[in-house]
Amino acid sequence: MSALTDGGVGRRIAYYRSVVRPKMTQQQLADAACVALGTIRKIERGERGVTEATLEAIADALGVDPARLRSDRGAAQTRVHAALPALSAAIATYDFPDEGPVRPLRALRLAVAEAARWRVAAQYTRIVRALPDLLIELARAFHHAPAEDRAELAGLLVKAYRSADAVAYKFGARDLSARLIDLMRWAVPEASDPILTASVAYVRTETFFAAHAHTAGLRALEQALDTAPAPVGASAIAARGALHMRAAVIAGRAEDSAAATGHLDDARELADQVSEDVYCGTAFGPDSVRTHEVSVAVSLGAEHVERALDIANKWKPPRDLPAERRSGFYIELARAQLWTGLADDAFESLKVARHIAPQHTREHPWVREDAAKLRRLKRADSETLTHFAEWCAAT
Structure with a gap:
């Protein structure tokens, strides 16, 4: 069925919203799930069915597995975990994709941009549902592209791989995450975009975090900073600033207080030159640097945590900062x-x-x-x- 029409679904949504999450209003649920308020009201009253996509968005907003809303039984394995094999299969033929349809370049741009928005909003079920087919289609488009479109398609592949990697890394599929990062590094030279190259260096740090190889990760980021584009223009400033933010955190994990402080100072100086926004897939600006001050304090350990508490007593991340960062x-x-x-x-x-x-x-x-x-x-x-x-x- 394309939609669940069981009235119990609406009752369970209302229960989780009003009992388990007692401070969540219907409007707050609508906002968090990106669903119209009227739709939430009708679903809870049992006046309309619920599509799978809408149910997953509501479940994400409530912080429950969709299975809990479909029935009163305990949750099954999350849909994200269940879909990871499809993601793995989609990248297996990155260099030899099956024949099939390819949408116009404009439509592919929009699809990749939408996946990036889901990533910074931490909407992982949406990513894992859409990305397998999108990655296959992008690989197909890249390998059959005319010369004038090849660089842009390589860049779209990198950005799509990054969105897929966010799911793999956050859900503990570290081997799949490492494979996706390898594919980013394979595709980015074709894009001929120094800012995108810096973005890949930022993401690659995940492999060092996962391996607890913090000192090596710091060296890799500092090498990336040496080759990053000069900070001219908002995107180049943000790319360099994001690398400094990442370097500050991993320096903290490496217990290198001086390096952590130095990179954080550099990030702060660059952030003062741009407005808070998502640049090349990474949120950067004064508020993002402030959140990293807390992260660095925690990374450095117990002697520095008072700094994190001081920041939190005076400042809270604004609502327009991406959900994952907040x-x-x-x-x-x-x-x-x-x-x-x-x-x-x-x-x-x-x-x-x-x-x-x-x-x-x-x-x-x-x-x-x-x-x-x-x-x-x-x-x-x-x-x-x-x-x-x-x-x-x-x-």
Whole structure:
């Protein structure tokens, strides 16, 4: 069926919105799910069916698996995890794609841009549903493109691979993530775009984080900075600034306080020259640098977490900052609060992160670790904390 018409679906949506998430209004759910308010009202009243796409968007906004809304039974494996093999299969023939239709270049541009918007909004189910077919189509277009279109199509491939990688990396499919990064590095020379090359260097750092090879990752980023375009124009400034932000965090993980501080200072200086926006796939500007100040403080460890708390006492990420970045701020803040004995505050921060970007929060390993620790610290059972820990599979 193209739409679920069981009235129980609407009742379950209303339950999760008003009972499990008691502070979420119908308008807030509509905004978070990118669905019209009238549609939410009719679905909850059982006056209209729910398409799979709409149900997944609502589930993302509520922070539950779509299976919980389809029936009263426990959640099955998430749709993202179930779809990862299709993503892997889609890139297996990157250099020898099957024959098939290819949309005009303009339509491919729009599809890639839409996937990028889903990525910064942490809408991973939408990405994993659309990207396998899109990656196959882009590879097909690239290999059959006339010379004048080849560079642009290579750039579109890089951007699409990046959106796919966001899903693979966030959901723990590290081998698939590494493969997608390799494909970005394969395609980017064809694009002949120095800013896009810097963006790939930014993403490649994931492999160093995953391997805990922080010192090597810092060297790789500093090498990328040496070859990055001069900071002339907003995009080039943002590309260089993003590399400095990333370098500051990985320097923190490497316990190199001087390097972390230096890169953060460089990022801040560049951010003052541009407005906050998403440049070449990465959010950059004064607010993004501020969130990274918290991240660096947490990366450097217990002696520096007071800095994270000081920032949070004076500043909160604005609503127009991408959801993934805002939720990351509260996840990092929760860890700082937990380290300083502020268990209740840490749990509140985790709940805020879930409200902003449920999928990003649910799959973040620190969230699972911290939720499990919070359950151990709170010896008296808390229904809300227990539900949160079960939601993110904390053990």
